[in-house]
Amino acid sequence: MDRISVDLSGTAGFVGGHELTYMEGAAEGAAHSMIRGMGPGSEFLGWLSLPHDYDKDEFKRILAAAEKVRGESDVFLVIGIGGSYLGARAAIDMLTHTFRNQLYKARKAPQVLFAGHNMSAAYMSDLLEMLEGREVSVNVISKSGTTTEPAVAFRMVKRLMEEKYGKEGAARRIYATTDKASGALRRMADAEGYETFAIPGDVGGRFSVLTAVGLLPMAVAGIDIGSVMAGAADYEKVASGGFPGNDCLKYASMRNILYRKGKSVEVMVSYEPSMAMFTEWWKQLFGESEGKDQKGIFPAGVGFTTDLHSMGQFIQDGARIMFETVINVDRSAKSAMIPDDPEDCDGLNFLSGMDMGLVNRKAAQGTLLAHVEGGVPNVAVNVPEVSAYWFGQLVYFFEMACGVSCRLMGVNPFDQPGVEGYKRNMFALLGKPGYERERAELEARL
Numbered sequence: 001m002d003r004i005s006v007d008l009s010g011t012a013g014f015v016g017g018h019e020l021t022y023m024e025g026a027a028e029g030a031a032h033s034m035i036r037g038m039g040p041g042s043e044f045l046g047w048l049s050l051p052h053d054y055d056k057d058e059f060k061r062i063l064a065a066a067e068k069v070r071g072e073s074d075v076f077l078v079i080g081i082g083g084s085y086l087g088a089r090a091a092i093d094m095l096t097h098t099f100r101n102q103l104y105k106a107r108k109a110p111q112v113l114f115a116g117h118n119m120s121a122a123y124m125s126d127l128l129e130m131l132e133g134r135e136v137s138v139n140v141i142s143k144s145g146t147t148t149e150p151a152v153a154f155r156m157v158k159r160l161m162e163e164k165y166g167k168e169g170a171a172r173r174i175y176a177t178t179d180k181a182s183g184a185l186r187r188m189a190d191a192e193g194y195e196t197f198a199i200p201g202d203v204g205g206r207f208s209v210l211t212a213v214g215l216l217p218m219a220v221a222g223i224d225i226g227s228v229m230a231g232a233a234d235y236e237k238v239a240s241g242g243f244p245g246n247d248c249l250k251y252a253s254m255r256n257i258l259y260r261k262g263k264s265v266e267v268m269v270s271y272e273p274s275m276a277m278f279t280e281w282w283k284q285l286f287g288e289s290e291g292k293d294q295k296g297i298f299p300a301g302v303g304f305t306t307d308l309h310s311m312g313q314f315i316q317d318g319a320r321i322m323f324e325t326v327i328n329v330d331r332s333a334k335s336a337m338i339p340d341d342p343e344d345c346d347g348l349n350f351l352s353g354m355d356m357g358l359v360n361r362k363a364a365q366g367t368l369l370a371h372v373e374g375g376v377p378n379v380a381v382n383v384p385e386v387s388a389y390w391f392g393q394l395v396y397f398f399e400m401a402c403g404v405s406c407r408l409m410g411v412n413p414f415d416q417p418g419v420e421g422y423k424r425n426m427f428a429l430l431g432k433p434g435y436e437r438e439r440a441e442l443e444a445r446l
């Protein structure tokens with residue numbers, strides 16, 4: 001079986017081979033304790049077995065719902081934040097046509113748009129304007145069912161849907177993905193008669209892309225979700241193996257070694273604009289899982305060659321606090337040939353007849369050498385091609401690496417106590433009942 005591979009040769013000048021070997025026992029121990037259901041956060045390990053142990057009946061319902069949505073919608077609006085939207089958005093951007101939303105009529109598939117991932121009045125008002133006169137279906141996603149951003153967005157969209165289709169008509173076009181039994185969204189969905197999909201209780205938000213959270217939007221966008229699960233299932237087998245053949249453990253170990261040497265920022269690099277949201281998904285996965293107890297590697301992301309003209313300066317030459325993790329995906333299935341120009345005013349005829357993809361690869365090779373020389377260790381994650389299957393492998397690879405990394409860091413990967421701080425203050429400042437004392441204190445400080 002082909003699998004994602006990791007190339008650590010770009011770390012050679014910074015880390016001795018023996019250092020990686022010394023991590024072997026700890027990394028294997030961290031993985032195996034998770035697989036055995038032990039350790040901090042063990043109540044949230046359901047994602048580990050999802051690729052083979054998922055609700056097959058619900059999977060069929062997801063496919064049927066997606067078919068219905070595709071048949072009757074111009075727009076499929078996904079409402080969610082954090083783990084409740086990033087995975088789907090990453091997959092759709094990575095696996096479908098770059099301009100799918102502009103070409104939706106010709107491609108006979110609804111546009112997939114997102115809401116509930118910010119508190120911007122401008123975004124919401126523009127979105128509601130955009131939905132006018134178009135056939136809309138909605139997927140509201142929230143595991144807790146109480147998150148403010150998606151709840152506020154859904155309140156507005158629900159009103160629009162009911163005005164447009166009537167209460168019953170709207171209910172037939174609204175799909176809710178939430179906890180099986182609890183939360184405000186579950187109660188509302190049951191009361192209104194929405195079709196619902198369940199997020200297993202033992203799967204946390206940022207580890208939920210392989211549940212209905214990610215799968216329904218992906219299926220609506222025309223992605224083969226069976227292949228996504230097959231890719232994840234194949235990597236599940238690799239990820240449970242011993243250190244020598246397990247690149248996921250090597251990646252987790254290497255980032256910890258580099259962290260201990262003062263590299264506190266990990267920059268994910270990709271050379272495909274379609275990977276930008278995958279980087280965002282990865283940033284959330286690692287940032288929210290690992291950054292706690294005053295520890296953790298700060299996950300950052302850049303898209304090259306675009307950002308070589310901005311952040312490239314800092315990476316080459318600024319404070320030596322980072323290492324790079326480059327995702328090399330081969331998108332050679334598509335090509336764009338550079339034409340010959342008899343006048344050659346731009347002096348680019350040395351590129352005539354060349355595929356832009358080759359120029360991109362050469363840029364990547366040149367950048368790697370320059371950055372390593374500039375003092376930035378480089379980890380390469382190699383993916384043979386862009387497809388639903390490989391997306392599935394990537395998801396499992398990084399989820400497992402994240403769990404192991406956090407355990408090596410000595411933090412609980414599956415909680416997020418730090419997220420509550422801003423919420424408490426926001427509720428107090430908005431005058432939510434029960435927050436009266438905090439409100440007075442905060443207003444005095446402001």
Ligand code: PA5
Pocket residue numbers: 081082083084141142143144145146147150204205206207288416
């Ligand atoms: O990983 C997490 O748990 C969070 O990022 C959540 O996904 C995010 O806060 C959204 O939560 P919910 O799905 O409960 O609305």
